[in-house]
Amino acid sequence: MTDYVAIVRGVLPNGRSWSTARHITSNQSESALLTTWDNAWTSAWNLMTTGLATVFTAATTITEFEVGTLNGSMRKVSKSINTASLAGTSAAVAGSQNTSIIVDWASAGTLRNQRGRQKLPAPAQDQVSDGVLLSTPATNIKTAMDSVATAVRADGSTYFVFPRYPTETGVPAYTKTILIGNALIRNQLGTETKRERKVAKTYT
Secondary structure, eight states, X not given: OEEEEEEEEEEOTTSOEEEEEEEEEESSOHHXXXXXXXXXXHHHHTOTTTSXXXXXXXXXXXXXXXXXXXXXXXXXXXXXXXXEEEEOOBOSOBOOTTEEXXXXXXXXXXXXXXXXXXXXXXXXXXXXXXXXXXXXHHHHHHHXXXXXXXXXXXXXXXXXXXXXXXXXXXXXXXXXEEEEEEEEEOXXXXXXXXXXXXXXXXXX
């Protein structure tokens, strides 16, 4: 089994980039896992009237899929990339680009470093009310993210998380914890302070 990092990259309506990733252990080659990852996300994005595309405006896009091979220190030693051209389909106004959709993944463990989290771009304004996802888009996001996980896990591959440094609870660095079950979509949107740091400050 080989450890990989699988990444999705795209562009937000304001022109800034976004990305989300999962660490995966797999028997597949780097190129084969890239094909699985690409196909899974493309399918989840384009799922008829319930795909991820319905949650975002046309200016929110996916432009690239990447799978990188990791060494024992979880550092990337090689990578393969597919370009993409996927856009949202909501006709509504884009939501605040400093917010995000939070997707959590559980494991059999109970420690903080034994849970997975990834973030998706801000949804269109018609998908939320007072900063909370409406029930239909929340369900659609869950279905889409579960479909990606199902496709990746179909051959025995697994999502995993790890700490980069020893934890206060005594877990050694790089200890892998397998993520199990389905995606948990947080109803409340998250705040993206890191995105704001990337914006050049202007003065009058």
